């Protein structure tokens with residue numbers, strides 16, 4: 236990219252539960268003046284700018300190398316602000332806000348033209364979220380404006396779950412990084428489209444389909460969520476972000492899905508072939524399976540029946556395998572139910588077309 240970055244990046248430690256008000260005031264000032272501040276949320280770290288400031292929002296796209304047609308989520312500090320930003324005349328937004336906000340749920344509703352068109356990528360709709368992390372909420376309040384914030388990674392890299400990840404990707408490109416330790420859930424928020432009926436999950440996350448259905452009745456999942464296809468196959472995705480290869484480590488990732496025993500056998504066979512060819516191999520597997528993959532750089536991700544454990548460590552594991560300079564990554568799949576749907580979606584995206592359905 237031709238754009239040059241010259242800014243000095245300040246890294247400030249803050250207490251995740253009760254951040255220092257003086258630090259938060261300063262961070263708020265940076266946003267008010269059109270600067271960029273990376274901050275923790277309960278999902279992943281975000282890169283914030285004032286959603287009302289066209290120049291500031293454009294800088295987010297430049298800093299990340301993000302395509303301009305991929306809109307940003309607008310973060311608010313109080314649920315009442317939803318109706319200033321979006322048309323919730325159906326009332327479903329308010330119902331969901333009562334049930335799940337603050338938390339990892341993003342609502343897509345018809346916009347009211349309040350935020351800069353750079354943030355919505357010119358769409359008629361707007362994506363809004365009230366985060367639960369105390370630092371995120373203190374920052375939005377201190378800024379006094381809605382905060383547009385994508386994940387704080389370079390476009391195409393795994394989302395950051397620590398301030399160190401943000402530093403790796405964005406040092407010299409943003410004014411400030413607030414370090415409050417690891418982000419909570421490790422995968423991005425659920426994105427729910429309320430402009431259609433029944434509501435449609437565009438991106439699965441910490442609020443599950445099952446939980447949404449308890450409030451709304453029927454909720455559908457966009458077929459693109461679990462589609463195994465290359466980015467070029469999806470021509471008109473509902474969520475512009477879905478057409479890009481996301482969450483991706485540098486090495487190609489091969490995802491093995493199917494029944495546990497058969498899957499382990501297939502993965503071991505592939506590992507043996509790769510090792511025999513002299514390749515450095517990374518393996519992502521469930522807790523307890525490490526010993527099956529001798530010779531590889533193995534990262535256990537948690538119990539198979541606890542997808543939230545897998546979610547919490549997934550992006551850090553992908554970055555770690557990059558640092559270990561593995562040439563290929565072999566990954567065990569997870570069942571796509573509950574929080575497992577979010578994990579399966581991220582793994583399939585990281586795999587691109589390389590998903591192997593293992594039969595018994």
Ligand code: TXA
Pocket residue numbers: 276278279280281282305306307308339341343355358360361362364366384385386387422423424425426437438473474475476477
């Ligand atoms: O957990 C999260 O949601 C994190 C934290 C920082 O809040 N943010 C995040 O932002 O993941 P980002 O930009 O990485 O992902 C936003 C997703 C993209 O897939 C984008 O296409 C979609 O939301 N999106 C935004 N506005 C939309 C709209 N009006 N209609 C459909 N999809 C939209």
Ligand code: MG
Pocket residue numbers: 385386394
């Ligand atoms: Mg992102």
